[in-house]
Amino acid sequence: MEEVISFNRGVPATSSLHPDEVSDAAAAVLEEDGKNVLQYGDSRGYPPLRQEVADKYGGDSRAEVLVGNGSLQILDSLAHVYLSPGDAVLVEKPSYDRSIKIFDRVGVNVFGVEMEKDGVNLGKFADMVDRVDPKLFYTVPDFHNPTGITTSGKKRKRVAEMARDAGMTIIEDSPYRRLRYSGEDEPTYRSIAPDCVVQMSSVSKLISPGIRVGWIIAREELIDEVARFSEDTYITPSLLSQGVVSHLMRTGWVEENVKRLVDLYKPRLDATLSSLGELFSQADWVEARGGFFVGLWLPEGTDVEKFYGQAKNEGLTLSSPKGFYPDYDGERFVRLPFPALKPEEIEAGVSRLASIWENV
């Protein structure tokens, strides 16, 4: 068998990790504030990091910021304090599989709204709001996981208006926002409607996933509720990690690293898109302009189960599409995460994908 090509997880390139700089940051924060980062602390996170996040990512003050052990863990706390079994939650269709699972675990009903190339279909969104009276809409508006779609500013404004009218909260999950390889930023949901938006992000894609630092920015009362739940779950988040991240943000290292990441990942996105253009002209995919993923829909008539079975046999590791849909119904979707693969590996991977597809 040929060497396995792995398109299955949205992980950063290992070459993008910088142990030396993290080591220097750890030494600095332990020297400056070691007794605080090693002791129990605030369940809302390390105060200097909460301040950095407020300053650089749009909170009005650190009272609006909670930093935890990765953003998924915070989504779990938020789901517990904000939702009750039987509530309705809207997600994009497809959506991030781990978030769908968090919602499923608290016993809510998760409904998917069809995605178009510029975000959810507005008519279907409006119908769904009327029909199921959702408490929240979970969205990844920038370089969406799993499709790579960026929601247009116009759609963001309409969705925010509808959410406000319906008394819904929007969770804007934006871990990829800073990784734009071409084009211009769209306004964040938080900048459009701060009163009804919880913004969520992390450093997993900007510094390191293993350091486990993510945050939410939201109105202060909600932050305090999530903090109480989090304290009952883990007392204090990992403060050593948060001290390191605080130092890397304060010194401007994160900003420099974002530039390096753009330089590293842009050719990988380009290789993905050009390989798809060459080999998959019959199929439909997203012209992503940043982030970690390109979503591909196999041509109509493809036997999806056979395709995935064959991919596994032929050394092409893919995520099953089932997890991305709250109610999977045979969608011919394939997620292609490109950052951890070199351009030549991507070309080989897409080519293997095409030959598998041709043979099923």
Add this chain to the structure above:
Amino acid sequence: MEEVISFNRGVPATSSLHPDEVSDAAAAVLEEDGKNVLQYGDSRGYPPLRQEVADKYGGDSRAEVLVGNGSLQILDSLAHVYLSPGDAVLVEKPSYDRSIKIFDRVGVNVFGVEMEKDGVNLGKFADMVDRVDPKLFYTVPDFHNPTGITTSGKKRKRVAEMARDAGMTIIEDSPYRRLRYSGEDEPTYRSIAPDCVVQMSSVSKLISPGIRVGWIIAREELIDEVARFSEDTYITPSLLSQGVVSHLMRTGWVEENVKRLVDLYKPRLDATLSSLGELFSQADWVEARGGFFVGLWLPEGTDVEKFYGQAKNEGLTLSSPKGFYPDYDGERFVRLPFPALKPEEIEAGVSRLASIWENV
């Protein structure tokens, strides 16, 4: 008002924290294995640390070890995978307030079994097992939180036999075990009945709480179930922290530090016990021989609410006793955590406690 004396939380002395050594350990692990500790990893924790824990804390192999962001978070995962709403859980009465809350949140019924100076009352334990058919017994057998009681080896054996006969699991929560200031170790529950015990511990009391590293040792199938739940909650634990702890264990630093902690804390326990002996001869307390706490029961007839109200007014911060009881019924209990206070502060604190008690 006099300076506030704080007996309210079980926190290590800040003077016992060692930022320089943590910094050296961070530098070492980032140099040796930086690309792994900064990347996503196994939801069961950093493999070299799982091996250290297996070797030093009694797992047969690292397959029996899961390391997470503190042991409370793991207890939360365990409660979700092992318990269902309506199940019965036994705890000591009193017990650790945060663990009771974890059980309450998953909707189980928590029953307390009276403590004696050498562990739970065996007759009442047996009756409770018959009456409520519990799925598990949560215990802190070494230097119990909140009383300081150590369960005798004889009682551990009987409890383990009863648990096995009834098909129950025992959660042995042992974060204080290594901090013995006099006397001899009792056998662990895990050594008595590995088949029905989950052992839980952490480095919060041995290295640092802010680093958030705790673990469970249990049979492999249960570890794998907890790992799947944990992956769905936080993907990977904080691997930088775990790399640091792994290094500090491997180099023998933790063992040296345990000796330093015993030297630091023993005079603080002695000061607590001798002050109680001088000033509280009418009351009942535990002759603790290690750990973080001495439990005190105020004399019969004390108006407990008035006492706690008065303590607050007079600058003596205490934990409310209510959280320590699954069904609080006016128990006259006071938890005295001594590690973060100097002997003279402890003497002043117990003396203030006595004068408050005399005046209510």
